[in-house]
Structures are given as structure tokens and as C-alpha cells.
Amino acid sequence: MPTGHHDICQRFDVECLPPELDQKVGIALNSLGKVPLHAVRLPPENGTCGWYIYGGEYSDDADFYQPLHVAHLGEYCPSILPYLALPPGWRVLLAPSYEDVWFDGELLKHG
Structure with missing residues (x-):
């Protein structure tokens, strides 16, 4: 895992839960050039670490995430690496000279 993720978790006073390198994220590769960058962490399941990442506007298209x-x-979205150890339920919003990180309990509800 990249350096810096412990600093992020300490800053928000949460347990560090870094994903395993062989786990998968859902990432909208075609949207990564768009601003802002959004990342949400749901509970891990089926070999995923729970992170879903996209740029710009969300789409509910079936093939939005890969x-x-x-x-x-790190090859596709290095700016998100320091945030990956945030536990499920956290959201990250990044833009040039802007960062917003918050807990969203709705992400932990299954339904």
C-alpha cells in the first residue's frame, strides 16, 4: 500500500483498513479525466475491496464500472491511493485544490 494512507486515517480518527493488492475496485475508467473525482467504499464482497471510483457525473449504465x-x-488513478485505507462507509471527493472526505452511514445499509 502507498505511504500516506495511515496519515489520512489518523486525520479522520478511523481504523486503517487497507485493501489487499489482489482485491478489485470498481472503476469507471472512461470517466477518470473528468472532475471531480468521486470514490465511495461499500462493504467488501465477492473479492472486491468495496471501493467504487469515477470522475464527473455518476451513471447507472450497467457497464459504467470496470x-x-x-x-x-496507481497506473490509472494515483490521487486516490492515500485514501484507500479508509473503512467502508467513507466518501472522497477530489478536485484541483479541493478535498472533501466524509462518513456516509447510508453506504453501509444493504437493501
């Missing part, structure tokens, strides 16, 4: 191993995330 699976990507955490080990390759």
Missing part, C-alpha cells in the same frame, strides 16, 4: 485490481490502481 473491475481493476488494487495493485494496478
Whole structure:
């Protein structure tokens, strides 16, 4: 895992839960050039670490997200790496000179 994730978790006073490098994220590769960058962490399941990442506006298209191993995330979205150890229920919003990180309990509800 990249350096810096312990600093982020300490800053928000949460337990560090970094994903395993062989787990997968859901990432909207075609949207990554758009601003802002959104990331949400749901509870891990079926080999995923729970992170879903996209740029710009969300789409509910079935093929919006593609699976990507955490080990390759730095090649596509290095700015999110320091935040990956935030536990499920956290959201990250990044734009040039802007950062917003918050807990959203709704992400932990299944329904």
C-alpha cells in the first residue's frame, strides 16, 4: 500500500483498513479525466475491496464500472491511493485544490 494512507486515517480518527493488492475496485475508467473525482467504499464482497471510483457525473449504465485490481490502481488513478485505507462507509471527493472526505452511514445499509 502507498505511504500516506495511515496519515489520512489518523486525520479522520478511523481504523486503517487497507485493501489487499489482489482485491478489485470498481472503476469507471472512461470517466477518470473528468472532475471531480468521486470514490465511495461499500462493504467488501465477492473479492472486491468495496471501493467504487469515477470522475464527473455518476451513471447507472450497467457497464459504467470496470473491475481493476488494487495493485494496478496507481497506473490509472494515483490521487486516490492515500485514501484507500479508509473503512467502508467513507466518501472522497477530489478536485484541483479541493478535498472533501466524509462518513456516509447510508453506504453501509444493504437493501
